[in-house]
Amino acid sequence: MFREEIKVLDCTVRDGGIMNKWKFEDRFVKSVYDACVDAGIDYMEIGYKSSESAFSRSEVGPWRFCDDKDIRRVIGDEEPKVKLSAMCDIGRIDVEDIPPKEESAISMMRVACYAHQVDKAVKLAHECMDRGYETTINLMAVSKVNERDLDEALSDIAKSRVPIFYLVDSFGSMYCETIQMLMEKYKKAMPDKTIGIHAHNNMQLAMSNTVSAIIHGANMLDATLLGMGRGAGNCPMEILIAFLKNPKYRLLPLLKAIQDEVMPWQQKIDWGYHVPYLITGSMNEHPRSAMKWMDSEQKEDFVAFMKSMHDYELLE
Amino acid sequence: MFREEIKVLDCTVRDGGIMNKWKFEDRFVKSVYDACVDAGIDYMEIGYKSSESAFSRSEVGPWRFCDDKDIRRVIGDEEPKVKLSAMCDIGRIDVEDIPPKEESAISMMRVACYAHQVDKAVKLAHECMDRGYETTINLMAVSKVNERDLDEALSDIAKSRVPIFYLVDSFGSMYCETIQMLMEKYKKAMPDKTIGIHAHNNMQLAMSNTVSAIIHGANMLDATLLGMGRGAGNCPMEILIAFLKNPKYRLLPLLKAIQDEVMPWQQKIDWGYHVPYLITGSMNEHPRSAMKWMDSEQKEDFVAFMKSMHDYELLE
Numbered sequence: 001m002f003r004e005e006i007k008v009l010d011c012t013v014r015d016g017g018i019m020n021k022w023k024f025e026d027r028f029v030k031s032v033y034d035a036c037v038d039a040g041i042d043y044m045e046i047g048y049k050s051s052e053s054a055f056s057r058s059e060v061g062p063w064r065f066c067d068d069k070d071i072r073r074v075i076g077d078e079e080p081k082v083k084l085s086a087m088c089d090i091g092r093i094d095v096e097d098i099p100p101k102e103e104s105a106i107s108m109m110r111v112a113c114y115a116h117q118v119d120k121a122v123k124l125a126h127e128c129m130d131r132g133y134e135t136t137i138n139l140m141a142v143s144k145v146n147e148r149d150l151d152e153a154l155s156d157i158a159k160s161r162v163p164i165f166y167l168v169d170s171f172g173s174m175y176c177e178t179i180q181m182l183m184e185k186y187k188k189a190m191p192d193k194t195i196g197i198h199a200h201n202n203m204q205l206a207m208s209n210t211v212s213a214i215i216h217g218a219n220m221l222d223a224t225l226l227g228m229g230r231g232a233g234n235c236p237m238e239i240l241i242a243f244l245k246n247p248k249y250r251l252l253p254l255l256k257a258i259q260d261e262v263m264p265w266q267q268k269i270d271w272g273y274h275v276p277y278l279i280t281g282s283m284n285e286h287p288r289s290a291m292k293w294m295d296s297e298q299k300e301d302f303v304a305f306m307k308s309m310h311d312y313e314l315l316e
Numbered sequence: 317m318f319r320e321e322i323k324v325l326d327c328t329v330r331d332g333g334i335m336n337k338w339k340f341e342d343r344f345v346k347s348v349y350d351a352c353v354d355a356g357i358d359y360m361e362i363g364y365k366s367s368e369s370a371f372s373r374s375e376v377g378p379w380r381f382c383d384d385k386d387i388r389r390v391i392g393d394e395e396p397k398v399k400l401s402a403m404c405d406i407g408r409i410d411v412e413d414i415p416p417k418e419e420s421a422i423s424m425m426r427v428a429c430y431a432h433q434v435d436k437a438v439k440l441a442h443e444c445m446d447r448g449y450e451t452t453i454n455l456m457a458v459s460k461v462n463e464r465d466l467d468e469a470l471s472d473i474a475k476s477r478v479p480i481f482y483l484v485d486s487f488g489s490m491y492c493e494t495i496q497m498l499m500e501k502y503k504k505a506m507p508d509k510t511i512g513i514h515a516h517n518n519m520q521l522a523m524s525n526t527v528s529a530i531i532h533g534a535n536m537l538d539a540t541l542l543g544m545g546r547g548a549g550n551c552p553m554e555i556l557i558a559f560l561k562n563p564k565y566r567l568l569p570l571l572k573a574i575q576d577e578v579m580p581w582q583q584k585i586d587w588g589y590h591v592p593y594l595i596t597g598s599m600n601e602h603p604r605s606a607m608k609w610m611d612s613e614q615k616e617d618f619v620a621f622m623k624s625m626h627d628y629e630l631l632e
Contacts, residue, residue: 203555242519
């Protein structure tokens with residue numbers, strides 16, 4: 001699938017960090033960075049940009065803040081060799097805490113929001129643009145939003161100056177038909193914007209939903225090494241790059257980072273497909289109950305987990 | 317996705333058995349059988365039908381032969397509550413070793429063959445039909461067959477009396493576009509036959525390729541509990557049933573069998589997505605080299621495995 005406009009974003013540190021509170025050693029982050037550089041990946045999301053007041057540094061690692069002094073310690077003082085991005089959550093970052101682009105190694109701020117926060121997201125994204133950053137808006141949990149509310153949110157984003165808008169399958173609940181329908185809706189609502197795809201793997205569909213989105217016009221693709229990410233994880237970068245067969249990307253540096261740095265984490269934090277994540281995904285629910293279950297001693301009692309879900313008879 | 321014609325076949329014992337030489341205890345087979353019955357699954361493939369001369373019973377378990385005395389020990393003497401099937405490999409079964417249907421608990425013989433064996437497969441399938449069995453032909457390794465040879469094979473199968481023909485992704489190398497193309501080709505070549513789908517998970521696409529096949533007309537669907545199967549494994553039954561949302565199927569009995577009997581095997585034989593299977597799948601190669609690698613001490617050296625592949629530079 002060669003299309004010149006396609007760009008790939010690695011969010012291993014940002015989304016994988018949800019599983020370990022962003023407590024990655026510098027060596028891990030450097031390894032992902034080097035792999036992205038060597039593999040020709042277009043963007044690397046190095047974490048969340050948060051205000052110091054939003055979290056305690058005693059509880060979360062440095063990649064919840066993405067301070068430039070932490071970034072520089074990892075990548076050195078030179079111009080970053082892969083564009084770095086950071087994600088901003090509405091309410092957890094004051095725009096005053098975002099330095100002008102000239103003072104930061106970060107190139108792109110991605111603003112994540114729920115449908116009812118779209119106005120705030122547009123405002124923050126515009127402020128980031130005015131500070132010199134590339135920006136995106138990533139509309140989360142869209143599988144829970146009704147048509148009227150979604151159309152209004154899309155209309156508001158369409159009027160903004162933000163050039164990239166993301167289709168996000170927050171709960172890993174979408175099948176290819178949903179991806180197709182939403183891609184068509186998003187393209188129609190904002191024909192001049194680039195559409196991105198960010199998929200989760202609850203039903204082992206993150207990779208194929210990414211491919212479906214590409215087929216229907218998505219040109220910004222999120223993935224993580226070995227699918228590392230919250231709960232069932234994400235679209236695995238190595239599968240995506242093997243699929244794209246684009247001469248600008250290389251697979252081997254990604255495999256090296258996976259075997260050197262990501263596999264050891266797989267032993268410690270068990271992301272990836274597990275039955276409880278299937279259950280929340282296919283019931284279109286947030287994975288938090290499944291993640292809690294997977295942390296308990298009864299994690300392998302799938303029947304009990306399913307019966308603990310409200311309305312489980314729908315799926316029984 | 318409700319379509320009355322859809323039938324689901326569980327091949328946990330048959331395909332999962334490739335990973336442990338069919339050395340399942342009766343309790344495991346009974347548990348899968350009970351789960352299929354309770355979940356409303358249409359067919360359960362209980363193993364391969366082989367002649368005693370083809371394998372040694374000291375090396376492989378009973379489900380490589382599917383003798384009726386073994387089957388009856390597990391399911392009892394009554395009429396099977398789910399239709400049982402067995403797979404026949406050309407050259408490993410003499411038709412004389414297949415009893416008439418009235419003397420067997422098996423309902424369906426599925427004949428697996430390569431393109432150059434199609435005539436033999438049709439002959440064996442016809443002989444099975446004459447003995448009273450339902451039959452299918454499952455054409456393997458089609459991703460290595462050129463258009464001319466495939467068209468000839470399809471033409472020969474089209475002329476047969478065998479009512480069901482399978483699209484098989486033996487190497488887990490197919491993307492949704494390939495599935496669509498082959499489904500269209502198969503339907504055109506044999507408009508009166510039912511088309512089935514049997515997918516492998518090397519690129520985490522077994523489930524989505526099964527959905528793609530359904531969308532394009534497949535009505536016989538193969539899956540295994542927790543995706544148990546050779547190498548990267550198969551389409552996971554629990555994900556498929558959650559997707560189908562067909563009132564005749566139930567999810568909970570499948571989850572119970574998974575947690576009671578399949579999860580313990582997952583600890584012992586490590587089927588499922590691993591990078592070496594991605595590499596053979598995306599290079600359209602048989603997984604045997606990846607399976608051998610996964611059995612070696614250097615199983616997590618993915619870079620070395622990739623460099624061991626002929627022509628790996630194509631994917632590098």
